[in-house]
Amino acid sequence: MAGRIKRRISEQLHEAAQAQQEVIVICPLCTREIPESEMESHHLIPKSKGGRDTEYLHRICHRQIHALFTETELARHYQSVEALLEHPEIASFVKWLANKPPDFYERATKSQRTRKR
């Protein structure tokens, strides 16, 4: 039963998405709009720990989470966006990001290994 209800909702969402064509996705971490080019999905509980639920986040927000926490920490303590926001580093990151444009992505990643791109 539950499965059938879920499917019906997702069908409705799909229709709504087609009708509007433009679906605005808000990042739960920084509450700013996510442009399609910056959208990444994050497993609240890491996939390696059996997590299935994902949230769409900005690439920059997503990187920040993984830069600060290990998968074990995420699985144990940060299974919700609320928990993440309680961390002072995340809180100040979000504050800092608040007045940046939605597609802002700091090119500080040069210091990391980004050869693959």
Ligand SMILES: [Zn+2]
């Ligand atoms: Zn992630």
Ligand SMILES: [Zn+2]
């Ligand atoms: Zn964000």
